Amino acid sequence: MPFGSMSDLGPSLCTVTSPASTDRVPPQLSAGPRPAPGPAADEGLARRLRALACTAPLHDLDARKANLAGEYSVYGMAEVALAAIDLVTLNMDFDTGADHDQIVARLIPRIAAQAPRRPVAEHERVARWVLENLINVGSVDRGFRAVYGTFTPDGSYVRRDYDFKLIEEVPGPGGTVYLRTTDEAVNVLVGALDTDVTSAQIAAEVKLEVLISRGRLADAQLAAEQARYRTVQYSETLRRALDATRRNVRAVDWLNAVPDMIAEALDHVADRYRHENAILTNIRKARDETEDPEHKRRAAELVDIVKECIRRHTQLQSRLLEAGPLFRAEQDRQAFATPLTTSGIDLYGHLVAPVLPLPLERAVRVTDAFFAHGTGLRTPVSVRLGDLVDILLTPPVEREHLGAEMPEPDLIATPDDSRFSEEQLAAAMKLLDLPADAPRRLSGLLAEARRQDPELPYLVALLAVHAASPPVGTAYRQGEEKLLFAVDDGTELDDPEFGGADLIVGTALLDAAGMAADRTEAA
Amino acid sequence: MTEHVDRSEPEAAVPQAPAAVTPADAADAARLVSFGLQPKLQPARDQEYTELLRRYREDPSFARLADAVATGLGLVVLEVSPRAGMAVTAAEDSVFAVRMSDYARRTSADGGDRFLHGLAHLAVAAMAFPRPEDLADDGYIGRVTVNGVDAFVRQACRRLEERAEEQGENTDPATDAPGLEAAWRIWIRRSAAGATKDARRLAGSTTGIVGKAVAFLTDSGFLQRTGDDHGGTYRTTARYQLQVRDMAGSAAMAELLELGVVPVTDGTPTLLPAEDTDALDLVADAGLPFHSA
Numbered sequence: 001m002p003f004g005s006m007s008d009l010g011p012s013l014c015t016v017t018s019p020a021s022t023d024r025v026p027p028q029l030s031a032g033p034r035p036a037p038g039p040a041a042d043e044g045l046a047r048r049l050r051a052l053a054c055t056a057p058l059h060d061l062d063a064r065k066a067n068l069a070g071e072y073s074v075y076g077m078a079e080v081a082l083a084a085i086d087l088v089t090l091n092m093d094f095d096t097g098a099d100h101d102q103i104v105a106r107l108i109p110r111i112a113a114q115a116p117r118r119p120v121a122e123h124e125r126v127a128r129w130v131l132e133n134l135i136n137v138g139s140v141d142r143g144f145r146a147v148y149g150t151f152t153p154d155g156s157y158v159r160r161d162y163d164f165k166l167i168e169e170v171p172g173p174g175g176t177v178y179l180r181t182t183d184e185a186v187n188v189l190v191g192a193l194d195t196d197v198t199s200a201q202i203a204a205e206v207k208l209e210v211l212i213s214r215g216r217l218a219d220a221q222l223a224a225e226q227a228r229y230r231t232v233q234y235s236e237t238l239r240r241a242l243d244a245t246r247r248n249v250r251a252v253d254w255l256n257a258v259p260d261m262i263a264e265a266l267d268h269v270a271d272r273y274r275h276e277n278a279i280l281t282n283i284r285k286a287r288d289e290t291e292d293p294e295h296k297r298r299a300a301e302l303v304d305i306v307k308e309c310i311r312r313h314t315q316l317q318s319r320l321l322e323a324g325p326l327f328r329a330e331q332d333r334q335a336f337a338t339p340l341t342t343s344g345i346d347l348y349g350h351l352v353a354p355v356l357p358l359p360l361e362r363a364v365r366v367t368d369a370f371f372a373h374g375t376g377l378r379t380p381v382s383v384r385l386g387d388l389v390d391i392l393l394t395p396p397v398e399r400e401h402l403g404a405e406m407p408e409p410d411l412i413a414t415p416d417d418s419r420f421s422e423e424q425l426a427a428a429m430k431l432l433d434l435p436a437d438a439p440r441r442l443s444g445l446l447a448e449a450r451r452q453d454p455e456l457p458y459l460v461a462l463l464a465v466h467a468a469s470p471p472v473g474t475a476y477r478q479g480e481e482k483l484l485f486a487v488d489d490g491t492e493l494d495d496p497e498f499g500g501a502d503l504i505v506g507t508a509l510l511d512a513a514g515m516a517a518d519r520t521e522a523a
Numbered sequence: 524m525t526e527h528v529d530r531s532e533p534e535a536a537v538p539q540a541p542a543a544v545t546p547a548d549a550a551d552a553a554r555l556v557s558f559g560l561q562p563k564l565q566p567a568r569d570q571e572y573t574e575l576l577r578r579y580r581e582d583p584s585f586a587r588l589a590d591a592v593a594t595g596l597g598l599v600v601l602e603v604s605p606r607a608g609m610a611v612t613a614a615e616d617s618v619f620a621v622r623m624s625d626y627a628r629r630t631s632a633d634g635g636d637r638f639l640h641g642l643a644h645l646a647v648a649a650m651a652f653p654r655p656e657d658l659a660d661d662g663y664i665g666r667v668t669v670n671g672v673d674a675f676v677r678q679a680c681r682r683l684e685e686r687a688e689e690q691g692e693n694t695d696p697a698t699d700a701p702g703l704e705a706a707w708r709i710w711i712r713r714s715a716a717g718a719t720k721d722a723r724r725l726a727g728s729t730t731g732i733v734g735k736a737v738a739f740l741t742d743s744g745f746l747q748r749t750g751d752d753h754g755g756t757y758r759t760t761a762r763y764q765l766q767v768r769d770m771a772g773s774a775a776m777a778e779l780l781e782l783g784v785v786p787v788t789d790g791t792p793t794l795l796p797a798e799d800t801d802a803l804d805l806v807a808d809a810g811l812p813f814h815s816a
């Protein structure tokens with residue numbers, strides 16, 4: 001079923017509910033025995049409606065791509081969106097989330113595969129568009145809202161707003177913003193993940209092992225990836241608990257719940273670590289023994305995934321080990337301060353906690369009262385007409401658009417460490433400036449050079465060797481008229497300092513005019 | 524209106540000839556009040572301010588004169604002391620009062636935004652003074668961070684969400700009655716941060732709203748910025764403690780009581796919501812006198 005824009009979401013969802021409601025409304029109207037659908041019976045339906053709503057933004061992307069300026073129908077937006085959710089989930093770290101630009105960069109290959117002939121800039125635009133729509137940047141809450149209907153305990157029908165997010169932005173260190181997938185998104189992604197983390201993980205591991213032993217690597221890869229999602233989910237639960245502890249020891253049950261959870265998580269890590277190492281050995285064996293290149297590739301990928309799982313477990317474990325000392329330190333800080341007997345206001349217990357469960361229209365009265373009396377004072381700005389005229393007539397201050405003056409750089413002369421001086425180069429060039437019809441032997445050139453300057457033969461030899469492979473193409477392009485060349489005709493060089501071939505060094509004339517004509521023709 | 528009232532007692536005990544108030548005295552008194560109107564000014568940094576504060580504390584008639592000037596301007600004197608200076612705040616409907624509509628746009632149109640801004644201020648205070656002792660102890664200096672405040676409210680909201688789920692409640696609000704949506708949902712629904720084109724904090728996100736609150740409080744001389752970690756770290760000033768303790772806390776509490784909500788805690792601990800939800804339920808006959816254990 002195609003979804004319209006988000007504003008159409010309500011009606012389209014209601015189409016889904018309509019068969020149910022037609023069944024139920026008549027008995028209500030007949031005022032007979034109370035209809036069966038109480039909130040309990042309705043709950044399952046509501047849950048499914050909410051699950052359905054989570055997929056709506058993805059369908060919506062494909063529906064709305066037609067409205068984009070340009071031809072975008074070639075892209076499978078829902079596919080890109082699922083890939084994006086996938087990437088964010090896998091890149092979520094313990095402390096922060098996934099980096100926005102990195103996700104875009106990793107999405108591009110898939111988008112490029114969908115439309116290889118389109119420019120990269122367009123691929124990037126698609127990636128950003130999908131990501132922004134998954135965050136829903138345009139809305140105030142940066143989230144989605146779906147409307148669905150339920151029956152209240154007294155049997156009346158109520159339309160409700162369901163608010164959810166798929167990818168949310170969280171503050172990271174240093175004022176940066178990171179992306180995290182929400183539970184809803186993870187549910188959309190892998191489906192039915194809303195189960196007990198530990199048991200789901202065990203099931204996945206067992207499945208993985210069986211699949212590998214049977215050599216079904218494609219399925220094994222899927223299972224391994226699912227196992228990784230669960231590991232991420234596990235860390236996320238723990239991260240929240242530890243965060244809460246850091247803020248307030250008493251907000252978390254450190255008597256039973258948290259120690260139990262930590263013990264459970266440590267067991268889990270130890271268990272998984274053992275397990276995954278065993279799996280790793282298995283897959284490595286599969287990877288090395290298999291003949292099929294496709295199997296080999298999959299097995300290699302699996303090795304990477306399982307290694308990544310192990311890395312995450314290790315990370316989780318180190319956090320778990322820090323949890324105890326963190327609690328004790330916070331306990332010292334928060335609980336053992338000298339108690340003062342006072343009857344003052346407990347801002348949290350007396351105000352924040354009671355206000356939060358209130359309905360909005362009542363809660364806002366309390367926060368308004370706090371705001372009105374808690375913000376202090378502002379001295380009102382009073383303007384005199386005379387000042388106003390002056391202010392309005394004052395020309396705007398010239399901006400120093402050139403910026404501050406640059407200090408004169410303090411330059412240090414670097415010693416001239418050239419092997420040959422400019423004069424030597426000039427002398428060598430003069431020596432090698434041979435007429436086009438009279439090439440000379442290198443031995444003669446060296447002897448002549450040696451008479452001028454004992455260092456000069458080295459430079460001449462260097463230039464001659466260099467001319468053995470003259471850059472003809474470059475000279476041609478630059479419109480040179482002549483070019484130094486050197487040819488080896490097999491004669492040995494007889495020289496006290498140098499050995500090798502006695503090159504014939506000469507100058508070749510280049511047809512500069514013809515070349516220029518060729519160039520214009522080519523252009 | 525607390526401490527300065529006591530000043531009249533020694534005066535009553537030792538009757539003096541009513542000293543004539545000279546225009547110079549009135550000017551000095553008004554000068555002292557004007558110092559009080561500059562909340563970021565530290566008394567210790569200004570000799571004239573220090574001198575006038577000393578005179579306020581030693582000369583009861585001058586004190587009464589300064590109080591009268593403040594009252595006439597529509598100000599409430601919270602405390603006059605070397606640490607807090609002439610701590611004055613705006614009386615209701617005074618020209619100095621801060622209005623929500625001036626504070627943030629959108630708030631008049633959107634009840635949700637109005638609530639978020641108000642809650643941000645309340646949450647900053649609750650984080651700055653987590654225990655009743657902290658609010659009562661004059662020497663206490665609270666510390667808050669922007670991300671910390673957001674995380675703390677989110678955590679409180681999440682507990683309510685979990686509790687609602689445990690009880691099988693459907694907290695999704697009815698579509699045609701947004702005012703009946705539970706307050707905690709408004710906060711949890713708003714994203715914590717958001718990427719913007721110019722790398723500034725997204726104004727509509729909850730960290731943006733808290734950031735605005737702390738920046739405003741800093742301008743009011745209530746907070747001092749100490750660093751950039753965790754979205755900005757701040758410490759409280761004596762004035763903030765006075766403002767929250769003597770004005771805001773009690774005003775909000777009175778409003779809450781008027782709504783028929785009587786928060787009961789056992790008096791000792793803090794920062795933790797009362798575990799039993801009964802305490803948060805509405806009481807039938809409103810206006811019960813509030814009692815703390």
